[in-house]
Amino acid sequence: MQTTSNRHKILIANPGAGKTERLSEEVVKLIGLGVRPEKILCVTFTVKARTEMEDRISKKMSEKNYAGSLPDIETFHSYCIGLLRQFDMNPDIISERLARYFITKSIVSRDVTTGTEESLYREVNSYILTTGKVINAIKLIKSFGILPDEVSDSESLSILSEMYENQEGSVKISLEEAKALLDKFLLVFRDYETYKKNRLLDYQDILILARDILKKMKSPPYDHILVDEVQDISALESQIIKLSGKNIFAVGDSKQAIFGFQGGNVESFNAFRNHRDFEKEIMMHTFRLPGNVVDYVISFFSRLNIEQDISELQVMESMKEGIEGEVRITLSDNPEETAALAVRNILKAISNDERIGIIVRSNYQALKVSEFMKNMQIDHGSGSIVTTLETEKRVITTFIMGILSTEKNDVIKALYTEYSGVSLRDAIKTVDTIQFKNEFDEYLPEPFSSMRRKYSENMGMLQKLFTEYIIPKSIEKGGNFFLAAKELSNAIPEFFEKVNGGKQDLISFLKQENSDESVEDEIEKRITISTVHKSKGREFDHVIYVPSRKSWGDPSGMDLVMNSILRTKEQHYDPDDRKEEENRIDFVALTRTRKSLWILTKSKESDRYKIDGKCILTKLDSESPEFETISRKKISEKDSASPMENLDRWLMEFIQKKINRLKRLSFSMIGSLDELPSFVSRYILAISDFSTALQLGTNTHKIIEDFLTNNDIPGLLNSDLETKSWNNFLKYYADVNSLTGVKWILSEGTVQCNVMDLFPDIKTDLTIMGKIDAGYTFMQDGIEKTRIVDFKTSKEAGDLDKYYEQISLYSYLYSLQNHIPIQNIEGEVVMLSVREGKISTGKVDLKVYQANSLMLERAIEAVKKRIQMFVNIQNNPEMLYEMILKAKEKYTPSEIFKQVQKELSLELKGVA
Secondary structure: OOOOEEEEEEEEEOOOOOOHHHHHHHHHHHHHHHOOOOHHHEEOOOOOHHHHHHHHHHHHHHHOOOOOOOOOEEEHHHHHHHHHHHHOOOEEOHHHHHHHHHHHHHHHHOOOEEEOOHHOOOOOOOOOOHHHHHHHHHHHHHHOOOOOHHHHHHHHHHHHHHHHHHHOOOOOOHHHHHHHHHHHHHHHHHHHHHHOOOOOEEEHHHHHHHHHHHHHOOOOOOEEEEOHHHHHHHHHHHHHHHEEEEEEEEOOOOOOHHHHHHOOOOHHHHHHHHHOOOEEEEEEEEOOOOOHHHHHHHHHHHOOHHHHHHHOOOOEEEEOOOOEEEEEEOOOHHHHHHHHHHHHHHHOOOOOOOOOEEEEEHHHHHHHOOOOOHHHOOOOOOHHHHHHHHHHHHHHHHHHHHHOOOOHHHHHHHHHHHHHHHHHHHHHHHHHHHOOOOOHHHHHHOOOHHHHHHOOHHHHHHHHHHHHHHHHHHHHHHHHHHHHHHHHHHHHHHHHHOOOOOHHHHHHHHOOOOOOHHOOOOOOOOOEEEEEEHHOOOOOOEEEEEOOOOOOOOHHHHHHHHHHHOOOOOOOOOOOHHHHHHHHHHHHHHHHHEEEEEEOOHHHHHHHOOOOOOOOOOOOOOOOOOOOOOOOOOOHHHHHHHHHHHHHOOHHHHHHHHHHHHOOOHHHHHHHHHOOOHHHHHHOOOOOOOOOHHHHEEEEEEHHHHHHHOOOOOOOOOHHHHHHHHHHHHHHHHHHHHHOOOEEEEHHHHEEEHHHHHOOOOOOEEEEEEEEEEEEEEEEEEEEEEEEEEOOOOOOOOOOHHHHHHHHHHHHHHHHHHHOHHEEEEEEEEEEEEEOOOOOOOEEEEEEEOOOOOHHHHHHHHHHHHHHHHHHHHHOOOHHHHHHHOOOHHHHHHHHHHHHHHHHHHHHHHHO
């Protein structure tokens, strides 16, 4: 039965147009025309949208007194699984967490990136490879129905080379890296598919199987299919729609198509919109946006010159009578911090039943905003728990590792978490006791000691640890910790069933995101932080939008890889659409409000959002919502003589004691003052960081020492990287031995002296020492020269000036200790493990940086300043306290460092 003269209809629904209501009306209309409910299928993307549609249709059917069952209302996921089950297929669905875990392991084992495993978990910028980018690329390729075994490696490589040459200058990686990325991506893709084979299916597998089932049917199973959010469908989902219903009623808005990175393809929407068999209708009215916001949004989008979308947008009309709405723009150097201030500002002016949505571009931004909100003690929730639980999950996994591990450093880290049941004061006292002890369990305080005895017997006790302790403790700590604990607890059975690895495997598994679990705040909070993508379908009374302009427009390495694979099957993913998608992301964020819109942007991006006559420029006070720091001037003697002297300033006293204990300085110690959180962790809290990079350095230095000392040749090394680093050393060794009169004079030699012997004007009794990796003498113009060598296994030169400072210190110490004029000493920084770029090409280069006596002379002045700073801190500990309070970590502040900041702040204000 036909509802119009056309077989199909597409409804262009502007934001807040009431598309769910209209879909529900269309279903009831069909039933009224005699279409049996079981011949109608409604499809949407989320369980929440499906539930809302069921409620609306049920209510309308009751109003019309229509008897009988509801039509089939499904998500794409549930509809396709239902089709599989009709044919006796019972798929075991791989979770997002398990998929990410396995892909992470494959990326590491295949040596895809030059970064660490930890870097795979977080999106630092738009072109660094992460697990999320790889899994999204796999989803996108499979959304076209393409599997890795169908891909020709040679053909895709040829296409990639051609694409690169056509776009060189704008791609952020070299051609060599791009080729390596394609090769290794296909290996990871195949690893992933092999792992799932005969056991597990992902969403794309289900779609492919469902499509194949539908193709075999003589006719579509439904007379009518109604599809919501059709702008987000993939090519594969588009095929399923066409195969499922004789008549299509599609609702969507191309201006809100923002899931291209996962396969959502606006071209499928446009194919419906522009097809002659589709009748087109525009829903002009918006029942959400007030008039001024509509005017602003129309003006904003009209400047982007997308002709078809503009014509559909310009007819949008607000139905919000009596609410004009306000659009404000505030410029800020730190918009995430300003967002917390903006919330406080809005809360003063609104009623208690009005809700605020803080919409951000990335999970990283969401985390930053959440931290500022917590520090201002503003209760808030998250539109997607993934966005704000990174810190909470890190704390819990750190505690778990400390319970299960026999490594002292793991235990120390766990002691510093609030889950240990030990106060910061007692944790610091315990660590101070066990720091240099091999056996330490007998010194651990209760209840942490009992928990280790009870739950560390075997990993099977882990679920009990959650139910008996972690979850109750998380409820006590507050909402976000409870949600994080619940998510991790739910993951434990899957780990033992599908992975069942060791302790490190467990932690890696728990660190993965699990966005398909859809864990959201069980209690709707008045203030919600959400990414733009998770805000789709939501609305708030007041919206604070914190945009972040990514470097869109230029293709990334993953774009080239995806397109080279797709083009082997005459498909494509247009990187140019990334720019348009960024515009659509703005559009979605700007259209979530019912009353007011507040945009917080950096000055360099403000021209994009400022529209004369359509918005108001406002300012906010730049007070910090983090911690009240002490005055920038030194605490006066008057302050120190105040009643504060009667308070228990235990942390200040402990820090001072630890600093005063440091009598022998090293370059790593004074150099870490540049990164104060690292200095505090290592030299105050006794936390050391183990990493594969550190292990590479330790192993390589030991191999070289054995060779230079005993002429020992290593056997089979631990990794390809170690082998190539050793081979680079041998090249370097041969080059050195080609010099005139070469004699190797030391390996791993220690040099030290009193600081005043090196710098007489620094009045201190400290000593300074260094460990020289190697040294040799050679003849130059009849003069014997000495070169002090420092081997590095870093993947890039990084802060070369800092390396020169280190080698200058060692050279001057060697000069003093051996009575050799500094003019006859040179320094040499030898990089044995250089890996250019972000993608591992298999090349490990050797680079040697020499420093003559003049360069050493300049560098030693920088070392002198570092030592002077340390001496000043020892003499004036208040200087260090203030530095700690003002310190910012590179990414997210650790919980222990924030605890130290908080306790110091209280002590300095006289509250402790």
